[in-house]
Structure formats: structure tokens, C-alpha cells
Amino acid sequence: MARYVFLMYDPEDWHDTVDEQGVVDEFRLHEEFMTAVVEAGASVVGGEALERSSTASTVRRGEGDPMVTDGPFADTKEALGGFYVIEAPDLDVALHLAAVCPAGTIEVRPVMEMPDGV
Amino acid sequence: MAALDEVFRRAWPVVVASTARLTRDLDLAEDCTQEAFEPAVASWSATPPDNPAGWLTTTARRVALDRLRRDAVLARRLPLLVEPGGADEGDPPPTDPLRLVFICCHPALARESQVALTLRLVCGVDVPAIAAVLLTGEAAVARRITRAKQKIATARIPFRVPPEEDLPARLDTVLTVVHLAYTAGHVAARGALRDDALTERATALARMLVRLLPDEPEPPALLALVLLTEARGPSRTTSDGDLVLLADQDRSRWDRALIREGLVLATAALRHPRHGRFALQAAVAGLHATAPSWSDTAWAQIVTTYDALMRRWPSPVVALNRAAARSRLEHADLDEVLHDIDALAPDLAGYPYLPAARADVLARLGRSDEAARAYDDALALTTNPTERRYLARRRTELEPSDDR
Numbered sequence: 001m002a003r004y005v006f007l008m009y010d011p012e013d014w015h016d017t018v019d020e021q022g023v024v025d026e027f028r029l030h031e032e033f034m035t036a037v038v039e040a041g042a043s044v045v046g047g048e049a050l051e052r053s054s055t056a057s058t059v060r061r062g063e064g065d066p067m068v069t070d071g072p073f074a075d076t077k078e079a080l081g082g083f084y085v086i087e088a089p090d091l092d093v094a095l096h097l098a099a100v101c102p103a104g105t106i107e108v109r110p111v112m113e114m115p116d117g118v
Numbered sequence: 119m120a121a122l123d124e125v126f127r128r129a130w131p132v133v134v135a136s137t138a139r140l141t142r143d144l145d146l147a148e149d150c151t152q153e154a155f156e157p158a159v160a161s162w163s164a165t166p167p168d169n170p171a172g173w174l175t176t177t178a179r180r181v182a183l184d185r186l187r188r189d190a191v192l193a194r195r196l197p198l199l200v201e202p203g204g205a206d207e208g209d210p211p212p213t214d215p216l217r218l219v220f221i222c223c224h225p226a227l228a229r230e231s232q233v234a235l236t237l238r239l240v241c242g243v244d245v246p247a248i249a250a251v252l253l254t255g256e257a258a259v260a261r262r263i264t265r266a267k268q269k270i271a272t273a274r275i276p277f278r279v280p281p282e283e284d285l286p287a288r289l290d291t292v293l294t295v296v297h298l299a300y301t302a303g304h305v306a307a308r309g310a311l312r313d314d315a316l317t318e319r320a321t322a323l324a325r326m327l328v329r330l331l332p333d334e335p336e337p338p339a340l341l342a343l344v345l346l347t348e349a350r351g352p353s354r355t356t357s358d359g360d361l362v363l364l365a366d367q368d369r370s371r372w373d374r375a376l377i378r379e380g381l382v383l384a385t386a387a388l389r390h391p392r393h394g395r396f397a398l399q400a401a402v403a404g405l406h407a408t409a410p411s412w413s414d415t416a417w418a419q420i421v422t423t424y425d426a427l428m429r430r431w432p433s434p435v436v437a438l439n440r441a442a443a444r445s446r447l448e449h450a451d452l453d454e455v456l457h458d459i460d461a462l463a464p465d466l467a468g469y470p471y472l473p474a475a476r477a478d479v480l481a482r483l484g485r486s487d488e489a490a491r492a493y494d495d496a497l498a499l500t501t502n503p504t505e506r507r508y509l510a511r512r513r514t515e516l517e518p519s520d521d522r
Contacts, residue, residue: 002274090200090276091226092284110273 003045003111004086004094008103009078015052029102036100037086040093046085053079078105085111122162126155127322129171130242135214137178138277142199144221144267146182148239154178200276215240216330217277219323223292224275231266232295234259241299241319251302251316253501286392289331293340293396296323300344311355311504321348339387339396345380346403349373361508365412377407395431398423402439417446434465442475445482452483470499474509486516 018026037044053072060067072079081103088094091108098106133154138147154177158170167173199221222235230252237243237251249259269275280288303316321344327337353371354362362368384400387393401423409415424440438459445455456479459472466472477492493513500506 090274091224092276092280095226108273 001087001089002113004088004091005109005111006047006084006086006094006098006101006103007080007107007109008082008084008101009076009105009107010081010103011077012052012054012079012081026102033097033101037097040088040097042086042088042093042097044084045087047083049082050080052081122166125166125170126159127242127319129174130155131215131218131240131326132171133174133178134239134242135218136175137182138199138218139214140179141182141186142277144199144239144270145264146185147178150178150181150185153181199271200274213279213330215326216279219292219327220279220288221270221275221277223288223295224270225288225291226273226275227266227269229295229298231262232291233298234262235266236295236323237299237319238263241323243316243319247313247316250307250313251299253307285334286394289334289336290394292327293336296320296327297340297343297396299323300347304347305502305505307501309503310359311361311502312351317344317348317351320344335387335390335392336394336396338383339393339400342380342383342387342400343396343403345376346384346400346407349376349380349407355504359504360511361504363508364406369411372407380404380407395427398427398431415446417443417448421447434462435469438462438466438469438472438475442478445479452479455479456483468499470496470505473499477509477512481512481516484517486518489513489516 014022034044053075056072058069058071058073060069084101086094086097088097091110094108098108130151133151134144134147137150138144141147141150151174154174158174158177162170219236219240222239223232227235234248234252237248238245243251245256245259245263248263249256252259279285297320300317300320303313303318303320305311306313306316321341324337324341324344328341331337349372350364350367351373353367353369356362380400381404384397384404387397388401390397402420405416405420405423420443421440424436424443427436428440441455441458441462444450444458445452456476459476459479463472473492473495477489477496480486480489480492490513493509493516497506497509497513500509
């Protein structure tokens with residue numbers, strides 16, 4: 001088994017337009033996703049939804065004092081809105097799950113596995 | 119010697135694949151295969167063993183075991199190939215090379231990496247030759263191959279033949295890569311018009327796919343397309359090495375045996391209820407191969423076949439070929455064809471056959487000045503010296519313009 005992080009990117013106007021029913025629907029989609037994960041012989045080992053990127057602060061550490069700026073590291077049309085940590089047997093299973101993960105764009109990244117004792 | 123080359127070519131993917139099952143590391147498998155092949159290439163010219171692939175596999179696996187024992191500590195730290203069927207047990211199954219093809223052509227790898235890995239690991243092409251195919255430097259190719267192998271191990275791309283529900287899509291990627299490799303040999307980027315070593319390896323790979331996936335309709339269709347194209351090989355250049363287009367080729371020099379084999383495969387592929395885009399492309403190649411001459415070609419049928427392709431697998435290249443075929447119909451409206459070609463320009467920027475097709479239509483319309491400019495555009499995008507000479511010659515042969 002290996003762990004993969006699913007980084008979920010979406011346009012953020014969702015936050016402006018969503019109504020109560022929209023939130024309920026969204027929750028249902030995530031429940032369906034978690035059921036699909038279990039059915040695929042994988043498991044959800046972590047994950048969070050994030051507040052919108054306008055609430056982010058970015059700290060850059062360079063040569064001198066750390067610089068704090070308002071907003072996300074990368075200002076993109078589709079912003080990072082949440083993530084899952086999924087344990088799956090291989091990349092094929094992970095990619096099949098990403099295809100049913102409720103987000104517009106999903107980046108799948110393997111977690112760096114540390115040797116024992118590190 | 120040619121027979122021995124053939125032996126090595128067939129054995130290479132078998133040895134890499136079954137060594138990979140042991141090492142569970144593609145890099146090490148490739149190294150050990152190379153190490154097994156080198157002494158064999160040197161000593162077998164006299165007496166090759168009865169079962170060359172078996173001999174080479176045994177040798178490569180022995181080398182691998184030695185290395186693994188020596189580097190036991192290192193081996194434990196390597197991220198290993200994921201083998202859903204369990205690790206190495208007993209004799210390698212005959213479908214091993216197939217797993218190698220599917221891992222090299224995994225959709226999570228970039229197309230260039232798929233091509234580079236397939237040529238290196240499945241076809242045994244060396245890095246300088248791959249660099250020529252991908253129009254890039256040797257160091258860049260070596261880096262690309264290394265990174266792709268790292269991704270396979272780190273992201274755990276599994277070493278297996280995909281399950282049935284994924285097979286059509288995964289196979290399509292494989293066939294696309296094989297076709298790209300063949301095309302890169304059919305019109306080489308540098309040197310002579312063709313790179314025979316590359317077309318032979320791509321053809322051999324297509325044959326291997328037919329053998330190992332007997333129930334799939336598209337591998338024989340791709341093989342048919344390749345063979346029907348290959349049949350024209352000798353007539354594509356003059357004795358001076360100048361390019362001869364299909365329109366002007368001496369059809370008596372076409373390889374009848376290849377055409378027969380291609381037609382049988384193409385016909386069977388087209389009858390298959392699940393036939394795909396390669397069956398239709400093979401159909402077009404078959405219509406050309408059976409035409410008595412360029413003017414007596416079944417252009418209407420060719421256009422119909424391109425229409426079918428466009429309905430299910432639309433692509434700008436198919437649209438361009440369709441426009442070119444339409445320009446050959448009786449009473450073709452060349453202005454309309456030109457309009458269609460121009461509409462494809464944004465999608466095919468950098469594709470030399472678009473300005474070349476445009477130049478041809480403009481010349482037939484008597485608009486020589488514009489045709490000359492289109493030939494210049496095509497020349498600027500064409501690297502193959504034989505094709506460049508052809509385009510330059512066509513440009514000088516243009517009649518003075520009718521319109522001025």
C-alpha cells in the first residue's frame with residue numbers, strides 16, 4: 001500500500017453562489033467518494049477542506065527577514081480548496097479514485113515514504 | 119548477421135520484462151539485459167544457442183541476482199515495482215513483454231516519455247537514436263528516461279496488463295506510441311528519408327502486440343496500416359535519393375506480399391464490431407495500395423472513410439487528410455478545400471504538411487505567388503533533407519501566376 005495526497009483545485013466563485021442545498025449536495029458527493037474509496041480496497045487516512053484562498057497568508061523565507069504577504073502562494077483561477085490523503089495499492093487505483101473525487105482538477109502526489117527509524 | 123539482429127530484437131523485451139520481475143526495478147533490469155547482450159553479440163556470430171531468448175534471460179537474471187546480493191542494503195531502499203500478481207515465481211509468463219509495454223505507455227507519463235521508454239526498454243533502441251526521433255539532445259533523453267523510471271517506482275505505477283475495463287483506452291495509448299515510432303522511422307528527422315532500423319522495430323512491436331493480444335481488433339489494424347505503408351517503401355525515392363510522392367510512384371515496385379498481408383488484416387479488422395480508428399486508417403492505406411494509379415484511386419471511398427474517422431475520432435490531422443482527399447474528387451471545389459485547410463491552421467501550427475497541402479491546392483488554382491509562400495512556410499518547418507529537396511523543387515516548378 002502507498003499513500004497519495006489528492007490536491008483538489010476548483011474555481012472559488014462557488015463560495016459566493018452556493019446555497020444551503022448546494023452545501024448538502026457537496027457533502028453527499030464527498031460521502032459517495034469515501035464509499036468508492038473503500039469499495040476500491042483503499043482507505044481515506046486524512047483530509048481537510050480549506051477556507052478560500054483570500055484568507056491565506058504566505059510567508060517567504062529568503063536571505064533576510066521572512067516576508068509576509070496577503071493571499072495564496074500562487075494566485076490562480078482554480079485554487080487549492082482541500083485535500084485527501086488516500087492509501088491505495090498502486091497508482092492505477094489512485095487515479096481511478098481521483099476520477100470520481102468531487103473537484104474540478106485533482107493533483108495526485110505520492111507521499112514520500114521514510115525508511116524506518118527516520 | 120541480419121538473422122542474429124532479428125534474434126536479439128525479439129529477445130530484448132522478453133529479457134528486460136522477465137528480469138524486471140526479478141529485480142522489480144526497471145533501471146537495474148535494463149542494465150542487466152545490456153550486460154547479458156554484450157558478450158552474446160560478440161560471440162554468437164559463430165554458433166548461437168538453441169534458445170537465445172532463454173539463454174539471454176538466464177544470463178541477465180544471474181547478473182541481476184549478483185548485483186542484488188552485492189547491493190543488498192541499497193536494494194532495500196529502492197522503491198520497487200508494484201507487482202499485483204505477486205513477486206517472481208517460476209517461469210516468466212509469455213505475456214511478460216506486454217506488461218513492459220503497458221508500463222512504458224502508462225497514461226500518467228508524458229507522451230515523449232512513453233515514446234522514449236518504449237523505444238529503450240521494449241525495442242532496445244539506444245539513447246542517441248531516440249534523441250534523433252524526439253528531436254532533442256542525448257542528455258535530455260537520458261534524463262527523461264531516468265525521471266520516467268523514477269516516477270514508475272515512486273508513484274507505484276503497476277507492472278501488469280490492465281484489467282479488461284481499462285484495456286481499450288490503455289491499448290489505444292500503446293498503439294499511438296507504436297504508430298508514432300513507426301512514423302518517426304518512415305520520415306526520419308535527419309539523414310536519409312527513412313530510418314529502417316526504427317520502422318523495423320516498430321513493425322516488430324506491432325506484430326508482438328498482435329501475437330500477445332489475439333482477441334483485440336486494433337493491434338492487427340495497426341499492423342495492417344504499418345505493412346500497407348511499408349509496402350511502398352522502395353518506391354518512395356528515386357535512385358538519386360529524391361522523394362517520389364504517392365501520386366508519382368512506380369506501383370509495380372510496391373511489395374505485393376506486404377500488401378496482401380496488410381489487406382487480409384485490414385479487412386478482418388474492419389469487420390470486427392469493435393473496430394477502431396486504426397482499422398479505418400488501414401482502410402485508407404488499403405484503398406491506396408489497391409488503386410491502379412493515382413487518378414484511378416477510389417477517392418470518394420477515401421473521403422467517406424475519413425468522414426467516418428472524423429465522426430468518432432476527430433483530429434486536425436485527419437481533417438487535413440480529408441481535405442486533401444476531397445481536393446482529388448472529380449469536380450472538387452478547390453476554393454472550398456483551401457478554406458477548410460486554412461481553418462485548421464491554428465490547430466496545426468508547426469505541422470509542415472499543412473502549408474505543403476495548402477501550396478499544392480494554391481498551385482492547382484493557379485495562384486503561384488501564394489503557393490510559393492506556402493512552400494516557404496513548409497520548408498521552414500521541415501527537417502528531413504529529402505523532403506526539403508522535394509519542396510524546394512516544387513517551388514521552383516511553379517508556373518507564373520495567373521492572377522497577376
